[in-house]
Amino acid sequence: MLFSGKKKLLAVLGTMVVSTMLFAGCGGNSADNNAKSASSDLKGKVSASGSTALLPLLKPAQEAFEKDHKDVTVNIAGGGSFTGMNQVAEGAVDIGDSDVFLPEEYKGKGLVDHKVVVEPFVFITNKDNKVSNLSTDQIVGILTGKITNWKEVGGADKAITLIHRAKSSGSRATISSVILKGKQFTDNASIQDSNGAVLKGVASTPGAIGYVDAPYADKTVKVLALNGVPYSAQAIIDGKYPVYGYGHMYTKGQPKGAVKAFIDYVMSPGFQDKYVEKLGFIPVSKMKK
């Protein structure tokens, strides 16, 4: 009895050792294709700053990654998309998180783009609003200030109040390029500096319309369908609902060592399947193009 008990213990211990080695091996391989195979070889610090939209995604990634790699410290800060791109271009951080593709003035600085996630956007209105679907043309009319009353798009006789983001916002840049395609937003709008503030403004202002990252839209507002297509992750994947941007992680030159391991981890199926959809984003791998 005693002997078999010991044997069991040994077996359990053995399995644990082997599986640890396996895990370590996997981590090491994805981190570094060279002969080094144990995760404990991975050392150093990874610093990232930028997009606040990506923060809820990167925080769990940081925690899980640090658990796997005890000798690596990952620091993630917000600050905004342009701050992130600025700091990585200057070499102040290893990774610059951003919601936008590199603007002209950053090209030629050797930044490498890693698209890690798809960020869907939805148009939201106040709950009192009767309209539940808008065509792209109607939305363009509203955003440019040509349509100013809900009755022009089949709603009640009520003035339209546009509540959206500042000119420097990545979300605004995405909407501008996806929907407006070169036309200018009207200045006659209330500007809020975060998704949460836009949501709150739209929820409490009758006749208001705005846009937020899809994960933010909750029961306090009404999510509009676009061209008859209600928002869903599947609609984005199928290309029927075109309002989305990419979450980018920029590095200066090709990433190495711990930085590469961290980006690989964020893009790994394990992480993307576990967190990305739960947080309302869409895994990059699912996009059909």
Place this chain on the structure above:
Amino acid sequence: MEKDFMHQRKLIYDRYVRYLFIACAALMTIIIFSIIFFVGKQGLMTFHDVSPIEFFFADKWNPLIHKYGALSFIIGSIVVTLLAIVLGTPLGLLGAVFMSKISPRRLRNIMRPAVDLYVAIPSVVYGYIGLTVLVPLVRKIFHVNMGYGVFVTSVILAVMILPTIISISEDALNGVPKPLEEASLALGATYWQTLYRVIIPSAAPGILTAIVLAMARAIGETMAVQMVIGNTPLIPKGLFTPTSTLTSNIVIEMGNTPFGSTWGNALFLMALVLLVVSLLMILIIRRIGARRYT
């Protein structure tokens, strides 16, 4: 011997403590001048790309198509500040008169610390209350579209500047020599006449200082303003239309603006404008203060 040694040591303390003071004063001066220099240099670089006339006198703000007219922000700042003063000064002044001259001592002992508590409330809380209570209220009472805008902002700022006005005015009122008051009463003036003909005029320089300091506070306030003003880069057409101030636009755009770009520099230039305005106000205060003693 022993005594001599002790004395020597005290002299040494004296000398070195003096150096410590000089060092601290020098450091303070260096810090403030480097801030002014940095903000100034960064801000003035805007004029490489934007003419001062466009910046100060055009109201079209759209950095994405290189329009840098900051007039609407300047006007927004001035309008909300003045309106806040108009709303807040009478209230604060009457409060100060009450606390200094009318209220029983015991009540005053409760009110003074209560007034000081205003300052301890973070401005984001003022903004949040404005957003959740005042904005919907204004929308209901005045039947306007949004409720964000000049009026709500001014009301919140008026509350925020109250402690400045009350404390400084009260000190000024307390500083009025007692014989003045007694002489007025002895001449047969009622207490009310004494108050507004004698006491308040003699405290006027202090009260003016309070108002100017309150203006400096109001024009520089950022967080609460940003939350309720609407941040529309347009010149306000009325009390209930949203607009922007210098501070609210800086806080909204600074985080996502590339440092060193024309856009970023223009935001620093707005900061410089605020700095210069505050500096002017301090100069005004010093003039008022000087007049008081000559």
